[in-house]
Amino acid sequence: MIIIKNARDISGNISDVFLQSDNEKEVNAQGLTLLPAVIDPHVHFRTPGLEYKEDWRCGAKAAVRGGCTTVFDMPNTLPPTFTKTLLEEKKSLIDSQLSEVDIPLRYELFFGADKKHLHEISGVREDAIGIKVFMGCSTGNLVMDDDESLHAVFSLAAKENMLVAVHAEDEQLLRTKKAAYQGEMQYHVHSALRDIEVATCAVEKAINLSRQYGTRLYILHVSSAEEIALIAAAKREGLSVYAETTPHHLFLDTSCYAALNGKAVVNPPLRDVAHRGALFAAIRAGIIDTIGSDHAPHTLEEKNKIYGECPSGMPGIEFMLPLLLNAVHQGELDLSQVVSLTSSRAQEIFKLPAHDDVVLVDLAHTAKVENTASKCGWSSYMGMTLTGWPMYTVMKGRVFRL
Numbered sequence: 497m498i499i500i501k502n503a504r505d506i507s508g509n510i511s512d513v514f515l516q517s518d519n520e521k522e523v524n525a526q527g528l529t530l531l532p533a534v535i536d537p538h539v540h541f542r543t544p545g546l547e548y549k550e551d552w553r554c555g556a557k558a559a560v561r562g563g564c565t566t567v568f569d570m571p572n573t574l575p576p577t578f579t580k581t582l583l584e585e586k587k588s589l590i591d592s593q594l595s596e597v598d599i600p601l602r603y604e605l606f607f608g609a610d611k612k613h614l615h616e617i618s619g620v621r622e623d624a625i626g627i628k629v630f631m632g633c634s635t636g637n638l639v640m641d642d643d644e645s646l647h648a649v650f651s652l653a654a655k656e657n658m659l660v661a662v663h664a665e666d667e668q669l670l671r672t673k674k675a676a677y678q679g680e681m682q683y684h685v686h687s688a689l690r691d692i693e694v695a696t697c698a699v700e701k702a703i704n705l706s707r708q709y710g711t712r713l714y715i716l717h718v719s720s721a722e723e724i725a726l727i728a729a730a731k732r733e734g735l736s737v738y739a740e741t742t743p744h745h746l747f748l749d750t751s752c753y754a755a756l757n758g759k760a761v762v763n764p765p766l767r768d769v770a771h772r773g774a775l776f777a778a779i780r781a782g783i784i785d786t787i788g789s790d791h792a793p794h795t796l797e798e799k800n801k802i803y804g805e806c807p808s809g810m811p812g813i814e815f816m817l818p819l820l821l822n823a824v825h826q827g828e829l830d831l832s833q834v835v836s837l838t839s840s841r842a843q844e845i846f847k848l849p850a851h852d853d854v855v856l857v858d859l860a861h862t863a864k865v866e867n868t869a870s871k872c873g874w875s876s877y878m879g880m881t882l883t884g885w886p887m888y889t890v891m892k893g894r895v896f897r898l
Contacts, residue, residue, distance in 0.1 A: 498523065498895060503530040503856065506831040515852050517893030525856050528887055531831070532839040533853035534564035534817055537625075537846065538716060538740060538788025540809065541567070543589050545574025547871075550793040550811070552593035554871035556601045558791070558814040560896050561869050563855030563886035565601065566848070567813070568788075571608030571628050576638050578610040580619045600892045602853075604846070606661060608638045609649045617649075621656045625846055626714065631698045632665030632690075632763070641667035650705040653712075659846070660706075661714040664698035664723070665690060665764055683803045684753040687765040692720045695764050699723050703730045703737060712736040714845065717790050719745040719764045721774035728783045738845050740786045741775050743816045746823075748876060758799040758806035759876050762790070776828050785841040787820070789813040793872035811870045815877045818865075821857060821884025856888040 500513040503525040513530060541555040559567055569590075571577035577586050583605060594601055604625035607617065617627060629649055630639045640646055653660045673689050699715060703726060706713035715727060718739045730737040744762055749769040752760045760766055778784040792809025799806055817838065823829045842848070862883045868875045889896045 498890060498893065500525050500530065500854075500856070502526045503528060505530055506835060513854075515854070515890060515893065519893065521895050523856070523888060523895060527858065527860070528856040529831070529859055531563070531835060531855050531857060533566070533855050533889060533891065534562060534838045535566040535842040535848070536564050536789050536791070536813055536816065537568040537786055537842050538570065538742070538790045539567045539813060540570050540572065540790070540792040542793065543573060543593065544586060549795060550871045552590050552601070553597045554869060555791070555813070556594055556597060556599040557869040558811070559601060560599060560889045560891070561886070561898055562814040563817045563857065563889050564813055565853040565889060565891040566603065567601065568604045568606060568625050568846075571606050572630070572638050576608045576610065577605065578608040578613040578638070579616050580623065583607060583620055583623055600894065602851075602891075609640055610638055611640065611645045614645075614648055614652060617652045617658070618656055621658055624658070626659035626661050627653050628661050628663070630663045631702065632663060632667040632670050632694065639667055646701070646705060650709045650711045654709040659712040659714055661716055662698070662702045663716055663763070664702055665694050666697040666701070669694050669697050681803050683757050683761055683806070684750060685803065686761050687750050687767065690763065690765045692722050692767070695720060696722045696726060699726050703727075703735065706730070706735055706737055707733075714738045714740065716740050716788065717742045717745065717764055718775070718784060719767050720771045724774055724778045724783055728778075728781075731783065738785045739778070739783060740788045741779070741784050742788060742790045743812050743819050744790070744810060744876065746772060746775050746787070747819050752876070756876055758801065758803070759810060759874065761799070761803070761806050761808050762792075762810055763808040776823075779829065779833055779837060784837075785845060787816065787837045789816045791870075793870055795872055796874055799874075810876050811868065811872055811874070814868055814870060815865060815875060815882075817855070817857070818882045818885050819877070821859060822882040825859070825883040853892070854890045855886050856890075857884060858887050859884045861885045861887070
């Protein structure tokens with residue numbers, strides 16, 4: 497039994513909390529607030545094939561430091577996870593890596609939609625948390641850039657009662673904009689080439705497909721006010737459409753290119769600062785359901801390459817909760833909204849079994865982001881001073897002091 501003494505809940509009430517465990521452990525939580533552990537529905541832990549960027553040994557350590565005990569990993573690995581056999585092999589590798597560091601991280605895997613392997617979808621209904629569709633090119637070579645393939649995926653997903661998660665950037669429009677661009681290719685151009693029209697075109701198409709086939713749709717890394725408006729309309733219509741945003745779209749914007757250079761290059765790209773306010777408003781209005789770190793590490797050497805050769809993505813799982821708690825400190829959010837974003841809505845949308853993993857946070861603790869457990873060794877949040885940090889993560893009856 498784990499006994500957590502004098503823990504404060506989000507309403508300020510103080511009590512002792514008892515959690516089932518094979519170990520006898522008492523934690524003094526005086527001054528700490530108890531929250532459900534974070535569920536991160538969007539990570540790229542790079543296994544198999546890209547472990548030089550990240551692996552589950554380091555990714556799990558970063559997750560635990562961030563109060564996270566459940567992750568959903570994406571399929572754009574090497575090779576991509578687009579067959580049942582590859583999915584099973586990936587699970588075996590993950591279990592081996594987690595065993596090496598003795599971290600019992602909970603995980604689910606997305607299955608990659610690939611034009612040549614759509615027949616595999618029916619065989620993974622019980623093994624995957626959902627189907628990942630890249631409507632535009634990103635890291636890896638999984639892309640569904642024609643309407644026939646998209647219709648097939650949404651139809652199959654509805655038949656198998658599987659959720660479709662979309663990277664909503666329209667590939668044809670993106671290619672057109674890149675071909676037409678005549679200016680100098682600097683990092684900040686990324687936000688112009690993959691502009692809001694590229695996103696809204698894909699979001700609108702995905703919503704229409706969800707409407708046509710009755711498919712449950714999860715729109716990843718929502719980044720703009722225009723996407724929010726389309727999603728809000730779909731929700732009012734009663735469609736099963738859900739929205740995720742990311743910490744980098746909430747807390748970074750296009751002004752960050754000057755300091756971060758290639759570290760700021762992500763897909764979809766950072767937006768102008770006004771969209772950050774729209775995202776916070778959408779959280780408060782219940783339009784945005786979840787937050788996913790889109791933890792997508794690359795090495796510093798890769799991120800320091802010139803624009804066009806610099807890959808898109810940044811790590812984020814470790815600092816997602818501290819960033820949100822800092823937003824509570826600044827009055828942008830309240831704790832109930834943080835719990836909904838990081839835990840309860842994901843549990844509902846993805847129909848996850850209940851468990852008693854928790855994180856104890858010190859809402860008054862102020863510290864600077866100075867290091868990371870991620871294998872890549874860097875973070876776009878380095879140097880930020882945040883108020884509100886995890887102190888203990890409790891997972892599967894084990895206490896991790898942070």
